[in-house]
Amino acid sequence: MVVVLGFAVVIWGAGALAGLPRRLRWTGIGILWLAVVLGHLVLPAGHALREATGGSAAGWMLLGGLVLVVAGYREALGFLKARAQGATEDDTTEALFRDAELRRYARHIILREVGGPGQARLKRARVLVIGAGGLGSPALMYLAAAGVGTIGVIDDDTVDATNLHRQVIHGDPDIGRTKVHSAAEKMMAINPFITIRPYNRRLIEADAKDLFYDYDLILDGTDNFDTRYLANRTAVTQGKPMISGALTQWEGQVSVFDPANGGPCYACVFPTPPAPELAPSCAEAGVIGPLPGVVGSMMALEAVKLITGAGAVLRGEMMIYDGLWGETRKIRVTPRADCPVCHGAGLATGTGRA
Numbered sequence: 164m165v166v167v168l169g170f171a172v173v174i175w176g177a178g179a180l181a182g183l184p185r186r187l188r189w190t191g192i193g194i195l196w197l198a199v200v201l202g203h204l205v206l207p208a209g210h211a212l213r214e215a216t217g218g219s220a221a222g223w224m225l226l227g228g229l230v231l232v233v234a235g236y237r238e239a240l241g242f243l244k245a246r247a248q249g250a251t252e253d254d255t256t257e258a259l260f261r262d263a264e265l266r267r268y269a270r271h272i273i274l275r276e277v278g279g280p281g282q283a284r285l286k287r288a289r290v291l292v293i294g295a296g297g298l299g300s301p302a303l304m305y306l307a308a309a310g311v312g313t314i315g316v317i318d319d320d321t322v323d324a325t326n327l328h329r330q331v332i333h334g335d336p337d338i339g340r341t342k343v344h345s346a347a348e349k350m351m352a353i354n355p356f357i358t359i360r361p362y363n364r365r366l367i368e369a370d371a372k373d374l375f376y377d378y379d380l381i382l383d384g385t386d387n388f389d390t391r392y393l394a395n396r397t398a399v400t401q402g403k404p405m406i407s408g409a410l411t412q413w414e415g416q417v418s419v420f421d422p423a424n425g426g427p428c429y430a431c432v433f434p435t436p437p438a439p440e441l442a443p444s445c446a447e448a449g450v451i452g453p454l455p456g457v458v459g460s461m462m463a464l465e466a467v468k469l470i471t472g473a474g475a476v477l478r479g480e481m482m483i484y485d486g487l488w489g490e491t492r493k494i495r496v497t498p499r500a501d502c503p504v505c506h507g508a509g510l511a512t513g514t515g516r517a
Contacts, residue, residue: 260286264356268310274473281471282310288470289313291378293366293394295342296320297445297455298384298408298462300332305463306382307350307357311470314350315378317362318342328452366390371397380469382462383407383429386444388436395420395429399505404478405429406465408458412448413487415458419465419478422498422505426478430504432496454486 260268260282271277271285288311292299295318306314322330322337322345330342337345343361350359362374366385375381375397383405385391391407398405404421407429422428461482468476480493500506 261356264310267354267356271309276473277471281473284470284472285310285467286312288380289315289378290380290382290466290470291315291317291375292382292384293390294318294384294386295330295332295346296326296384296386297329297410297450298459299346299382300330301456301459302382302384302408302463302466303346303350304332304353305460306466307354307359309463309467310354311357311466313358313360313378315360315362315374316343316346317364317366317374318346319363319365325446329450329455331456366393368393372400375401375403379403380466381405382466384459384462391429392436396504399423399428404469406462406469408462410450410454410458411445413451413454414483414485415454416481416483417458417461417465417477418481418496419469419476421478424478425498427496427498428502428505431499431502432481434499434502451486454484457484457486 268282271282290311295316320342322333322340332346332349341363343363347359347361381398383394402423406419408417420429465476468474481496482493484491
């Protein structure tokens with residue numbers, strides 16, 4: 164065996180001195196390996212050549228298999244790196260990925276609709292999530308796992324035991340902690356390659372404008388209408404899309420409000436808040452545990468599609484999911500010509516309907 168390894172070293176060294184490329188040198192070593200294996204398979208037991216090279220082909224075949232596995236892994240990693248760092252006409256800024264990130268995002272990168280450029284856009288994206296509760300929990304976890312580079316989360320609440328059956332980003336040890344810091348800890352555990360910005364406060368008029376300015380996309384997972392209407396006004400003013408989800412008991416809904424690109428804003432579809440008795444809170448009406456996971460995951464998916472440009476987002480459409488009966492339907496929503504929010508900004512025309 165030592166003799167064979169010596170021949171391999173000679174082949175590699177002679178090739179290097181002759182200036183042969185690495186691939187040709189590896190080919191020479193591969194031919195040597197093949198000759199040794201064939202010798203073991205063809206020559207009779209006890210032959211001097213077989214004895215001099217280990218007595219059995221098993222070890223050499225195992226060695227060849229290991230080399231093939233390592234070589235295949237290196238080729239696959241190189242392929243993913245090339246796709247991840249490739250640039251398109253509208254995405255010319257090179258995004259640098261560590262090898263660990265390429266392994267993490269490999270299933271994204273091989274998707275035709277995402278690829279390397281799409282993953283690079285995700286890495287550069289800045290998404291603000293309002294609320295770290297039922298809808299925010301799955302949305303935050305999937306945005307982190309997908310590789311969104313900067314994720315802000317704003318919430319002034321603390322974790323309560325009644326949250327835990329649906330707000331899956333929090334656990335029993337988090338009871339009493341601020342939700343944003345509990346959520347940030349879990350997101351960093353999911354993906355250490357991203358930046359998390361927790362804001363332990365309620366979204367208010369005084370700082371909404373400056374806060375939204377730092378982000379490209381807003382996810383509305385709030386549980387009150389005052390905050391939702393404020394988020395809508397601010398997003399419209401800055402021309403940023405807002406993905407909004409809502410749920411009660413067994414039913415949820417999600418839509419992309421983006422008047423800067425021809426869709427309605429939230430106020431087009433819901434000009435005024437409903438009466439309190441028509442929209443009870445989860446504490447009053449209850450909510451089935453997995454429902455926020457379904458709707459919050461839909462919100463994260465719409466965000467990934469918006470960022471990467473994949474598929475068709477729910478702009479001008481609202482998806483309604485009935486978990487009790489397993490039904491999903493979509494309704495068309497359009498801008499309102501008399502909407503005081505987006506029409507006043509000159510961003511929408513048409514007749515509102517839902």
